[in-house]
Amino acid sequence: MRIAILLTYEGTGFSGYQVQxxxxxxxxxxxxxxxxxxxxxxxxxxxxxxxxxxxxxxGQIIHFDTDLPIPAxxxxxxxxxxxxxxxxxxxxxxxxxxxxxxxxxxxxEYRYRIxxxxxxxxxxxxxxxxxxxxxxxxxMREASLVLLGEHDFSSFCAAxxxxxxxxxxxxxxxxxxxxxxxxxxVRGNGFLYNMVRIIVGTLLEVGAGKKQVSEVREILExxxxxxxxxxAPAQGLYLWKVHYKDVII
Amino acid sequence: MRIAILLTYEGTGFSGYQVQxxxxxxxxxxxxxxxxxxxxxxxxxxxxxxxxxxxxxxGQIIHFDTDLPIPAxxxxxxxxxxxxxxxxxxxxxxxxxxxxxxxxxxxxEYRYRIxxxxxxxxxxxxxxxxxxxxxxxxxMREASLVLLGEHDFSSFCAAxxxxxxxxxxxxxxxxxxxxxxxxxxVRGNGFLYNMVRIIVGTLLEVGAGKKQVSEVREILExxxxxxxxxxAPAQGLYLWKVHYKDVII
Numbered sequence: 102m103r104i105a106i107l108l109t110y111e112g113t114g115f116s117g118y119q120v121q122x123x124x125x126x127x128x129x130x131x132x133x134x135x136x137x138x139x140x141x142x143x144x145x146x147x148x149x150x151x152x153x154x155x156x157x158x159x160g161q162i163i164h165f166d167t168d169l170p171i172p173a174x175x176x177x178x179x180x181x182x183x184x185x186x187x188x189x190x191x192x193x194x195x196x197x198x199x200x201x202x203x204x205x206x207x208x209x210e211y212r213y214r215i216x217x218x219x220x221x222x223x224x225x226x227x228x229x230x231x232x233x234x235x236x237x238x239x240x241m242r243e244a245s246l247v248l249l250g251e252h253d254f255s256s257f258c259a260a261x262x263x264x265x266x267x268x269x270x271x272x273x274x275x276x277x278x279x280x281x282x283x284x285x286x287v288r289g290n291g292f293l294y295n296m297v298r299i300i301v302g303t304l305l306e307v308g309a310g311k312k313q314v315s316e317v318r319e320i321l322e323x324x325x326x327x328x329x330x331x332x333a334p335a336q337g338l339y340l341w342k343v344h345y346k347d348v349i350i
Numbered sequence: 351m352r353i354a355i356l357l358t359y360e361g362t363g364f365s366g367y368q369v370q371x372x373x374x375x376x377x378x379x380x381x382x383x384x385x386x387x388x389x390x391x392x393x394x395x396x397x398x399x400x401x402x403x404x405x406x407x408x409g410q411i412i413h414f415d416t417d418l419p420i421p422a423x424x425x426x427x428x429x430x431x432x433x434x435x436x437x438x439x440x441x442x443x444x445x446x447x448x449x450x451x452x453x454x455x456x457x458x459e460y461r462y463r464i465x466x467x468x469x470x471x472x473x474x475x476x477x478x479x480x481x482x483x484x485x486x487x488x489x490m491r492e493a494s495l496v497l498l499g500e501h502d503f504s505s506f507c508a509a510x511x512x513x514x515x516x517x518x519x520x521x522x523x524x525x526x527x528x529x530x531x532x533x534x535x536v537r538g539n540g541f542l543y544n545m546v547r548i549i550v551g552t553l554l555e556v557g558a559g560k561k562q563v564s565e566v567r568e569i570l571e572x573x574x575x576x577x578x579x580x581x582a583p584a585q586g587l588y589l590w591k592v593h594y595k596d597v598i599i
Contacts, residue, residue: 111472157473177469191469220426220440223360224406224477 102168103200104176107192107350108161112335113227114187118151127152127188134183135165149202149209149343155335157228160342162350164202194350208272208344211297213285213337215305229282230337236283236308238276244307244317245274248300255324257300258293259332267293274300295332303330351417352449353425356441356599357410361584362476363436367400376401376437383432384414398451398458398592404584406477408461409591411599413451443599457521457593460546462534462586464554478531479586485532485557487525493556493566494523497549504573506549507542508581516542523549544581552579
């Protein structure tokens with residue numbers, strides 16, 4: 102029986118999602134939990150994709166196969182009993198045996214939270230990127246329009262990647278002002294390594310007046326990572342939602 | 351020159367406010383920061399009162415004396431440069447040399463955050479007490495009325511305390527429903543050791559139907575800690591505001 106689970110985790114305490122020897126990872130903790138539930142039998146876990154160290158997830162999707170007679174609605178409770186408290190299974194659903202958390206994903210939504218203020222907030226220090234300078238939000242919104250649609254995002258992809266095809270489609274970039282935060286909502290059919298963080302970092306430079314709105318088109322056209330802005334730090338980023346053809350969860 | 355500072359800290363990483371040898375404490379970190387700013391000269395820090403391990407502060411007040419020629423409005427920035435990022439100085443003001451952060455306090459406001467929900471929230475696991483069972487909020491509000499005014503709060507004070515006079519005045523207990531949280535706002539002229547956490551723990555037992563509203567008056571009258579409910583856990587509690595005769599900050 103194949104089970105899909107919607108996971109949340111706070112990335113602060115993890116060296117990212119993917120298993121690495123000797124490191125505390127999200128996948129490592131889930132596999133350890135499943136190992137214990139299955140009395141020592143290894144269960145392979147597949148996610149919609151990796152997240153980096155410090156990056157959070159509000160709606161990561163994983164799938165695995167199990168023989169345990171646990172009804173799907175009881176899976177979050179059963180798994181949570183074997184997980185550390187910075188990972189929580191929130192929902193579970195049975196899926197058919199062809200379902201694949203990564204290959205079947207048709208799009209993703211990421212969010213990036215920026216806290217604007219002079220002194221920051223201790224309670225959100227690991228959950229937002231804290232920025233002290235004022236930001237020209239309208240300029241950032243104008244610049245973001247250039248990135249919508251299908252483009253080669255080579256300029257917005259970490260240099261150390263093995264992916265060859267860097268064409269992706271961004272369907273939405275919404276910049277919401279919520280009290281003392283600026284929240285970027287970025288949706289697309291797929292994302293390159295560090296793509297959201299480089300987009301946010303570049304738009305922040307526009308907002309701070311370090312880059313002109315008109316430069317963003319040039320950056321995109323140059324297909325050169327060195328032209329874009331700095332990669333915004335991990336702790337502001339959330340994998341918010343994974344979209345599938347059929348709503349699974 | 352005497353300086354008063356409004357501090358915030360997340361209590362998670364501290365063995366409480368007060369200095370203890372070999373432990374990471376809020377006071378210890380502030381004194382270390384001031385030592386460094388004063389080139390190795392020890393500066394004594396006085397707070398409005400201690401907070402326990404895991405308890406947070408949104409508005410702790412401290413004072414200290416300094417000869418440094420730093421204008422008051424620059425103090426938060428100067429001190430923050432020498433503090434770990436789970437403590438932040440938010441505001442500073444010069445005060446007269448008689449001001450005393452503890453003795454001059456005429457009241458305090460504490461808040462206690464409860465998260466209601468089945469699976470909890472990874473992002474608030476250290477910032478709220480997560481409760482899965484439904485709570486009868488009206489019953490809790492009714493029970494809270496008994497505690498208002500001047501009473502001997504012996505039943506709501508940790509047994510291991512050296513304080514003799516246990517008469518205190520509670521002016522407000524407000525229970526606010528905010529989305530998936532229940533927030534207790536408790537104001538009074540002073541609080542005994544663990545008093546807010548025992549009040550919240552007792553009201554939670556009323557809300558869960560384990561204690562009757564009418565029992566709360568009996569508990570108060572018995573002046574016996576063993577009659578009240580469990581001490582609610584530290585991570586839901588915030589020292590929110592310290593009141594002084596004159597608004598200082």
